[in-house]
Amino acid sequence: MRAWWFVCIVLAAGMCVAQSAAADSKQGDRVALLIGNAQYPDSDSPLTTPIQDIRAVGAALQRRGYTVDIAENTNKRTMQDTLSAFFDKIKPGADVLFYFSGYGIQSNKKNYLVPTDGQIWSEADLRRDGVTVDWVMTEIDRRGADAKVVVLDAANRNPFERRFRGYSTGLAAVSDPPANTLVVYSTAPQTMLRPGSGTRSTFADELVGPIGSDGVSRAAFDKARAGVSAATQGAQVPWIFSTLKENAGGWADPRPVPSRPPRTSTEAARPSDPPKPLEPARQETARQETAKLEPPKIEAPKPPSGPVADPAGDFAAAKRTNTRQAYQNFLTRYPTGAWAERARAEIDRIDAAAAKPSSVDVQALTYSREDLRTKAELDRAIERNPTDTGALYRRGQLYAMHREFQPAMADFDEVIRLNPQDVEALNNRCWVRAMIEELDRALRDCNEALKLRPNFADALDSRGLVNLKIGMAGMAVRDYDAALRGNGKQASSLYGRGLARLRTGETQEGNSDISDALAMDPGVAKEFARYGIR
Known part of the structure; x- marks a missing residue:
């Protein structure tokens, strides 16, 4: 009998060890980065809440099993390095959260997060010094993350916009986030917050509790939204946009948004207390408050009349x-x-x-007689067979070489529609989009090409150019390094890496790369100048 008890004890201990090992294997599967920028030299006074906010939310995330990195008062270089290190921590299938508190500005419906040393006097300065939220989401998704949360508390009135705008615009609504993503704004798009005077913002205060009780879930953010709206009497209503997969890891929570914030311990009714009926006047007030907090009901649009809708x-x-x-x-x-x-x-x-005036030289180049002959042949081939991807691709290249970017884009679009896995067309469309400043879309095309063909030198070179144009010099150096490992004689990669190294402070290495690139191709500097990069 004792022998059987001994066997059971050993088995139970083994199960505990196995469970512990399984729990350990989950370490790193939940990662979070929280950036709080409060000390902006260009601001009359520092923001009072970002640092305490990210510390409080970070502590709540740690208690829920997240590996948390916190970065405070990051300049551009630190912000780039912090984001690069964060991206490297993301494992395929991980749950990922990114939280930013500080100044944010929108430009052309894109949101830019501002580092503490941002020198912003114009739209062009914003694109140079700011970090786009779309780029952060794209990189998180590219690393294979499953459930993704991006939290933006960046609609504070800032000292930068008044330099080049007549009014502050608030953040732009997210338009096309990756699948299985939850984007949370501390207040609605196109609205601004006045900096608070306390040590913690209402938004962070109302978020910490629900994360502790519900974890990182839609339900937690819905509760925070209701709590902020009630605490500010409707002056601040957080905004949530979701592409979460239904029932994905507990993220899609079927419970409705609570009609009022959770009661405090002092006002919670005892279980034995029967609910007291409200007086008619208070009933009406409660009904109105509940209506404020409940999301609006959206009626399904009626299908169009006529032919079947597609x-x-x-x-x-x-x-x-x-x-x-x-x-x-x-x-x-x-x-x-x-x-x-x-x-x-x-x-x-x-x-x-x-x-928008483009910094890229978009003046079309004159076609040579041979190029005109080639284009006429391709036009005829496409007219005979509109699905001839080879002819479409070659014509797109011809357009791109002559800086006719819109028709080039149309041809590459059609090639990719016919064959979504055409890595050459994806790479070319990435480059064309970089030329017309569609930088976030360009990044997606390059990422897709590299997903299909890892270490594709041309796509790495194109992505290096995109990262250089959006101001992510550290990421550009990485891409150009990888491109040169695949093709060490490509002058554009060498010159691009030289420029990126200069921007990251590696002056000697950068000048050496530029000198070597000019020796290989004396015209490469003019080529980059046409790209809008000097």
Whole structure:
């Protein structure tokens, strides 16, 4: 009998060890980075809440099993290095949270997080010194993260916008986040917060408790949203955008948003106390407060009359045409819904590109007689067979070489539509998008090409250019390093790495790279100048 007890004890101990090992194996599967920027030299006074906010939220995340990194008062270099190290920690399938508290500014419907040493006097300065939220989300997704949360407490009135704008615009609503992502704003898009005087913000105060009780979940952020709205009497209402997969790891919580914040311990009723009926006046007040906090009910749009609706197919057709009128025609038929929002985003992109002076030399080059002959042959081939991907690709290259970027984009779009795994077309479209300043989309194309063909030197070179243009010099050095390992005689990679090294403070190494690149190709400096990089 004793022998059996001994065996049971050994088995139980083994199960405990196995469970402990399983728990240990999960370490690193939940990672978080919280950045709090409060000390901005260009501001009359420091922000009072970011540092305490990220410390409090970080502690709550640690208690829920997250590996937490906290960075305080980061300048541009530190911010880049911190983000690079954070991205390297993300394992495939990990749950990832990124939290930023400080100053943020939108430009052309993109949100930029401002480092403490940002020298911002114009839109161009913002693109140079700021870090785009879209880029952060793209990198997290590229590293294979599963559930992703991005929290932005960055709508404080800042000292920068008044230098080049007549008014502050708040943050822009996120338009196209990766799948299985939750984006949380401390207040609604297009609205601003006045810096608080306390040591913690209302948003962080209301978030710490729900994270402790519900973990990092939609339910926790919904509770925080309700709590902030009630605490500020509706003056501040956090905004949530979700592409979370249903029932993905407990993230999609079916419980409704609470109609009031959780009661404090002093006001909680005892279980034995029957609820007391409210007086009629108080009933009406409670009904109105509940209506404020409940999300608006959105009626499903009625299907359009006429032919059977096919918004996906019709949007793809508009995308192939890629003109403002094509998207406007799409909106006439589909005025509401997700596809309509995508069409409006495309119209905004076209309008922004038309209105924005580009630093890139976009003057078309004159076609030689041989190039004209080649283009005529390709035109005829495509007319005979509109799905001839080889002819479309070659014509797209010809357009790109002559800086006719919009028709080049249309040809590469069609090649990728016909064959989504064409890495050469993805790389070329990445480069073209970089030329017309669609930098976040360019980054996605390069990432997709490298996902399909890792260590593809041309795509690494293109992504290095994109990272250089968005101001992520450290990431650009990495890409150019990898590109040169694949093709050590590529002058553009060597010159790009030299510029990136100069921007990261590696002056001697940067000048050496530039000298070697000019020896290989004396025209490479002019090439980068045409890209808008000097």
